[in-house]
Amino acid sequence: MSFNDTLVIETKGLEKSFGNVKVLQGVDLSVKQNSIFGFLGPNGAGKTTTMKILLGLIRPTGGSGSIFGRDIVQESVAIRERIGYLPQQPRFIEYMSARENLEFTAAFFYTGPKSKIRMRCDEMLELVGLTDKAERPIRTFSGGEKQRLGIALAQVNYPDLLILDEPASALDPLGRQEVLEIMQRLRKHTSIFYSTHILDDVQRVSDSVAILNHGKVVASGPIELILNGQGSIIYCMTIKGEPEGLGEKLANLPWVTHTSVSQHNGSSLWQISVNDEVEAETNLLRYVLADEMITVTEFNRKKYELEEVFMEVIKGDGNGR
Amino acid sequence: MADSIQLNHVKEWSVLRGFTNLLHKESRAWWGTRRWWINAILWPILLCGLMANMLFVPAIANLASEAEISQAGSLTAYVIQMGLSVFFEFGMIALGIGAIILLQDSIIGEKQSGTAEWLLSKPVVARAYVLAKFVGNTLAILSLMLGGPIIIAYSMLSIRLGELFPARPFLLAAGIMTVHTLFYLALTLMLGTIFNTRGPVLGIGLASILGGNLLGGLFKPLFYVTPWILPKTASLSASGLSLPPEMGIIPLTTTFIWIPIFILLAIIKFENTEL
The missing domain is CATH 3.40.50.300 (P-loop containing nucleotide triphosphate hydrolases)
Structure with a gap:
């Protein structure tokens, strides 16, 4: 609008x-x-x-x-x-x-x-x-x-x-x-x-x-x-294939603060928290795709539901008390 | 949308912005509902019915002693005195109570329901809200609750007398009746701006009208600054008696002065009320 x-x-x-x-x-x-x-x-x-x-x-x-x-x-x-x-x-x-x-x-x-x-x-x-x-x-x-x-x-x-x-x-x-x-x-x-x-x-x-x-x-x-959330910036990635040592490699990047992975229907779902939005947008996908054994089927910045944001900020405010 | 229908904008004196429309609403609450005919029927029956009993029912006149009749001058003079006494003394108290009951909810009800908040979210000033209540209710009460009974009472007195009843003393008494009713109307509106529940509005108004005579009896100067003696004043004035200032002009003047004071206080209070 x-x-x-x-x-x-x-x-x-x-x-x-x-x-x-x-x-x-x-x-x-x-x-x-x-x-x-x-x-x-x-x-x-x-x-x-x-x-x-x-x-x-x-x-x-x-x-x-x-x-x-x-x-x-x-x-x-x-x-x-x-x-x-x-x-x-x-x-x-x-x-x-x-x-x-x-x-x-x-x-x-x-x-x-x-x-x-x-x-x-x-x-x-x-x-x-x-x-x-x-x-x-x-x-x-x-x-x-x-x-x-x-x-x-x-x-x-x-x-x-x-x-x-x-x-x-x-x-x-x-x-x-x-x-x-x-x-x-x-x-x-x-x-x-x-x-x-x-x-x-x-x-x-x-x-x-x-x-x-x-x-x-x-x-x-x-x-x-x-x-987009009030706290950390998180990118979500769905990967097919065997990404060997990807977690360690990502953790060594100075602008990555945290990674987590879960399995779903033969794919792995990665959530990568970063502290530098520009670096992440420019290099994250490129970095992962350097491994020719894997395919990235989905890559986006995590979108929150308003309810999540609402609960996050209200709790972050200590319920206002 | 905004340009599809061109309308003329309200051009109203800014200090009374919204008054005309709010007055229309107050009038409509009387004249656009069954309220008008209920009151137009009720009050003549109540006030004039009792007076008619005094004037035209022989059995009641027969209850009078010889001494009472000779003191009045004649049987006709006696029953007319009784009729005037009932009409003005009882009538003024009844009208005062009626005004209190009818208006006790006028402002408090709208404050509680949120209607006042909604009305004042329009381009309306608070004083217009209070003044519209006063003017709208005054016009309706004067015409429906006082106008009819006064005309009928005068006609009945003339019929009983066999000639036109002296207009001047009767109109003076009717004027006192009007001031007395407006006092309670203005008092009730003012109390409605001060309190948020009906109890104090009803309590203070009814205590004044029903207990005032008692208080005045205990401490006479109170009669000078209140309307408490006015029913008696009106009754005696209608009989053509001249009254001492402390019973006539003084309480009438102070009562009359209280009316704009109450409205002014109501405006000040309402302008400072957060809705």
Whole structure:
């Protein structure tokens, strides 16, 4: 996914305390325009607090932040003009229908013409697949439908930034799938900053992520970089044949820190940890292939699952304690 | 998407950004639901029904002693006095309790459910939220809970009297009734911004309205700075009696002053509330 380098959200050393409890401890975030930014963390990490600070619903006790270059404390109303927000549990005006809720929300941004506001609402209902339920009372909506309506409400002003707090966490797999598809559709038009603890979803849709643990950002960056792992660089190699003494030879290379090998269906699977990425990319495969008795059938840098990275950084942070 | 439908952007005074739409929502909560007709029927029946008993049921008039009738001047004057007393003294307490009960949840409910958080995630200032609550509920309560009963009560008094009941004292009493109700409306909204549970809001409001007379009886100056004596003031004013300042203009003025103070405090508190 391509996105430009303009930042829509930038925070520096953001802090928040409730009494003696430090909820956020110097959070630095950089969210680029037109990106989907996953904000990860275990429950209680401070994700919702960060989002509320960005929205001006609570005040930071330290640090600073800007959205669209505007100060999040001083210019909150102007910022909210260009933002759509989906709370963790979407709220609606219960005595209004889905369409009336949309029209009510639109009226915070637009005065008319009424026919065009109605067209906008129709467009939003269509976007989230609720056109046939537009006139139904909200109380008859399922959890997934409410979540989708919540996204429609957040999107009704065509925001430049969507802030979604756990948009799919309360949904069944089908509902989650629907929400993720909507997010994919919206990425053309807006930047999305969303929190979640469903790592699978993040890996599927996000461009960048930040992992928050006990109020501190413990890892952040483009998803590709994050999936490369936070610790050692590991290359994986599948070899056919009899690589005699390969382990010893590799261990003698100054940039190889560790090797391990396992057998699988007549092949040997090698994991080679290195401390010099450039050397390894340039010479590792060449070095192994110098042995003419073997064939390398697979060679790549180890890609982590986000869950592995997540567990690694959370544990590395001593569970934040 | 962004260019497909061009709309006119809201141009609203920035210090009250969001007020118009929030007022629409508050009005809609009354006029767009069954709430309006329930209150439009309930309050005339409750307030005017009791008054009608006093004015038109002979059995009740027959309970009066000769001394009471001669003190009033005539049987008609006596039953009208009784009717005014029931309408204003009982009615004002009932309306105050009604306002407290109807509004105790207005802000706390939205704080607890997350609706307030969602509304304030829009381009809305906190003071617009509080003012919309006050204005929207004031308009609905004045028209549904006070307007109907006042018109019906005046008509009944005129019918019982056989001519138009003197308008000036009655309107003065109706004005006192309005100020008294608005006091409890504003108090309840303010308490809703201070507390996060309904108990203290109901408790403080009801303690004031039901226990105020007792407290005022123990320490008279409290009557000057509270609305506690106003039901009696309204009842006597409607009868055309002129009242000493400590029973009339002083408590009425202080009660009237409390209303904007409560709203101001509610705004300050809500602006400093983290949702």
